[in-house]
Amino acid sequence: MPAEDPLARERRTELSPITVADVPAVGQFLHAHLNPRLSAGAWAAAMRPPWAPDQPNHGFLLRHAGQVVGAYLAFYSEREIDGRTERFCNLAAWCVLEGHRSQGLRLLRAVLRQKDLHLTDLSPSGSVVPLNARLGFTTLDTTTALVPNLPWPVWSRARVLSDRREIEAVLTGRELAIYRDHARTAAAHHLVLVTGERSCYVIVRRDRRKRLPLFASVLHVSDPALFARHGRVVLRHLLLRHGVPFTLAERRVVPRVPSPSVTVAGRPKMFRSPSLRPDQIDYLYSELTCVAW
Numbered sequence: 001m002p003a004e005d006p007l008a009r010e011r012r013t014e015l016s017p018i019t020v021a022d023v024p025a026v027g028q029f030l031h032a033h034l035n036p037r038l039s040a041g042a043w044a045a046a047m048r049p050p051w052a053p054d055q056p057n058h059g060f061l062l063r064h065a066g067q068v069v070g071a072y073l074a075f076y077s078e079r080e081i082d083g084r085t086e087r088f089c090n091l092a093a094w095c096v097l098e099g100h101r102s103q104g105l106r107l108l109r110a111v112l113r114q115k116d117l118h119l120t121d122l123s124p125s126g127s128v129v130p131l132n133a134r135l136g137f138t139t140l141d142t143t144t145a146l147v148p149n150l151p152w153p154v155w156s157r158a159r160v161l162s163d164r165r166e167i168e169a170v171l172t173g174r175e176l177a178i179y180r181d182h183a184r185t186a187a188a189h190h191l192v193l194v195t196g197e198r199s200c201y202v203i204v205r206r207d208r209r210k211r212l213p214l215f216a217s218v219l220h221v222s223d224p225a226l227f228a229r230h231g232r233v234v235l236r237h238l239l240l241r242h243g244v245p246f247t248l249a250e251r252r253v254v255p256r257v258p259s260p261s262v263t264v265a266g267r268p269k270m271f272r273s274p275s276l277r278p279d280q281i282d283y284l285y286s287e288l289t290c291v292a293w
Helices: 007-014 022-031 040-048 098-112 128-134 164-170 175-184 224-242
Strands: 014-018 061-064 068-082 082-094 118-120 143-150 160-162 189-195 196-210 212-221 247-249 262-264 269-272
Touching: 014 098, 014 196, 022 040, 022 061, 022 068, 022 082, 061 098, 068 098, 082 098, 082 224, 098 164, 128 269, 160 164, 160 224, 164 189, 175 196, 189 224, 196 224
Parallel strands: 082 118, 212 247
Antiparallel strands: 014 061, 061 068, 068 082, 118 269, 143 247, 143 262, 160 189, 189 196, 196 212
């Protein structure tokens, strides 16, 4: 039989928002074709972030002959920045079957057509980075410190809390709200460094480099000065409690890390905004907290 004409295939391929009803099928698609380490159920759960159950959509999908052949996930949130409510869309997993790759840009265009959103792409693949740049995305400085998590002697009076009840008893205000929004996300691990009357809320995720799951990446640090002074207690906790031998800390998130450390290139992260500065972009309310790839 002759190959199907690409234009005819495009006309027969449906583009639509990912609704709640579509989530299981998209989860199965991503499990089968993007990352099989995550079950279909884990993908589906990740698409429903606990901070905003009523998402405008969960991204966009392509269907051909009734089957999902492409998907581009999106996570939406509203953030308070400089006294204003700002609306964000985090672009997440993007997967299109080989025979439909020519239509992949339809998914991206559907996301970009949405108005009044600050866009982040915190894990673009190598081929997506130049495409994003052409579309007006800015690259964040992801210079990273690689720190060994060593079993340091406990000389400091600082301690690390990881129990939910203890964390909720210590955190207040904005940090408590962030914790409650992320407490049930699959990829975020929550710690609070406490010394005296001061506390530092830390969020990390398990990460892979060269397919090795040996790293904790720091996503959020509420008190960088306190972390710089007592961060070794956190690193010790990550090693002894979680079995993670190394921590990756971007300088924009953790300006000063405990020694020893070496500087390494970070993974690309990008954003597009008409008004926000790079220092106003963080990694919360995103796939980095929801998808434990």
